[in-house]
Amino acid sequence: MKVITYKLSLVMFLLVAVTAGCKKEYDNIEVEDEKNIQEYIQKNGLNMQVYDTTGIYYQVTKMGTGSPIDYTQQLPVVYTVKSLDGVYSSQDTILNHYANYFGYYSPASLRDLMKDVLKNQGGSIRIILPSRKAYGRGGNTSLGIPGNASLDFTVSILEKSKLPAYEDQMIKKYLGTDLPNYTKSEDGIYYKISEAGTGKEIRTDSTVTVNYSGSFMNGTVFDSYEGYSSQVDGFINAWKKILPLLKEGGSVKFVTPSSSAYGLQGSSSIPAFSPLGFDVKVTKVGQ
Template structure:
């Protein structure tokens, strides 16, 4: 009889424990994240968001999303698979406002969708798993873009991201949900061309001509030499500045000191421009799409994958080998 009473008490206590949320009756992490996101939506007067009900290991994802420009299924490639290579432009903000990374010129990714959460060995950045889920499950097709509110458990968790104290501007604190914009590019050439045109409009730049190869050029100063004197193997003494469209110079070493260039060794856009339009004394301004620059490869000089490049070039002299 005593044994039966003891067993009953143990089972009763176990049942009471299972019904209790936690010792302090506080919300669990899913509830905490949802409250954080709801407060963010309210504080920023966001509209048009849907809560994702896709199930993962511990329940629904808890993502909130808004398709800004959805792609039309059937009008292009099949829906995105994890083994597909994608070109992504993104922005990222923590909901406490302490981390903001909204430079779409710098924020590029090119690689397999399934590797988005892998650490970039150059920058140390990696996408939160919530972003990868949003692209795969919600955005689905290249050519579309999405704003997604990512709960902390699918972001950088309790540890956060970055180094330094939790008050550092370059750090995402633990248990911070995120506001992320993601655009998966369908046609990189068309995207680059539009980026260049937008830059011209924003900066009131005129007088540029689009070469049939795809880059834009402007002869700022007509040279004293003859166009055509530069060949693939000419020695071209020039000063130049290379920059991204956010103003970041990736090659500053040649701003004042002339460097000898040989066209055959240059990126396609730069090479073709000086062969077709350059001569002794010519100054050129160039805007080069990524396919005629460094393409999908991220460069150690701080050039992200699929970057449009801007060059200002002054040709001092041309000699033949």
């Protein structure tokens, strides 16, 4: 009986010791997060305030004036993020887009703060997220974020109704000084025909062979191919609208808003609401 009592006492002692150790470790993480954040704020001369008792710091850079932020809506979001120690950084606002349902946006602590503080679409905010509220000890290997990394976010929640104007500005910036040489279609597609072509006409049911390249608005080529063949009907809408302006042998450069490309959500390889630039040479037209 004494042996059983002794064993139970030992088990209880070990449980208390483990629990105390975990509590101490959690407290240490909380203290370390706060220390790192305060040093970062002071070093960068930031003017931020803490959100309740969460240890999350934020600064509203622009209040939203659009419709209320709603978890059940698909909202276009542009963001940058970096770890406070500089080990991880993702600053490209051309590629860092999100447009799924806002309720799926993660980390959840970031999403909830934005809804509570910004309240309306069209706002921008800077948020410092302590590691325990971000991806914790494990980090996020798929994104390349190390463990125990506190993160500095800048986030803009765009008004969905103003997205066409936002993308149009992106396209104009991309074209730069060459903008006057482009014609703008009713659909917001900018195009410049280098060669009209002298061969067969192109219809939407034509099969064409093309050499092409496609670029994001930061100049990165995301796809290129020589001798690609398809029916015009099989292309994205921008191609269906622009290719019939050419004949066989023709060449064209065009930049399309996402509405005539891969839409609000993008695709597996195309970021959400991405305008795209194309350089196309039609080498053959079959009927």
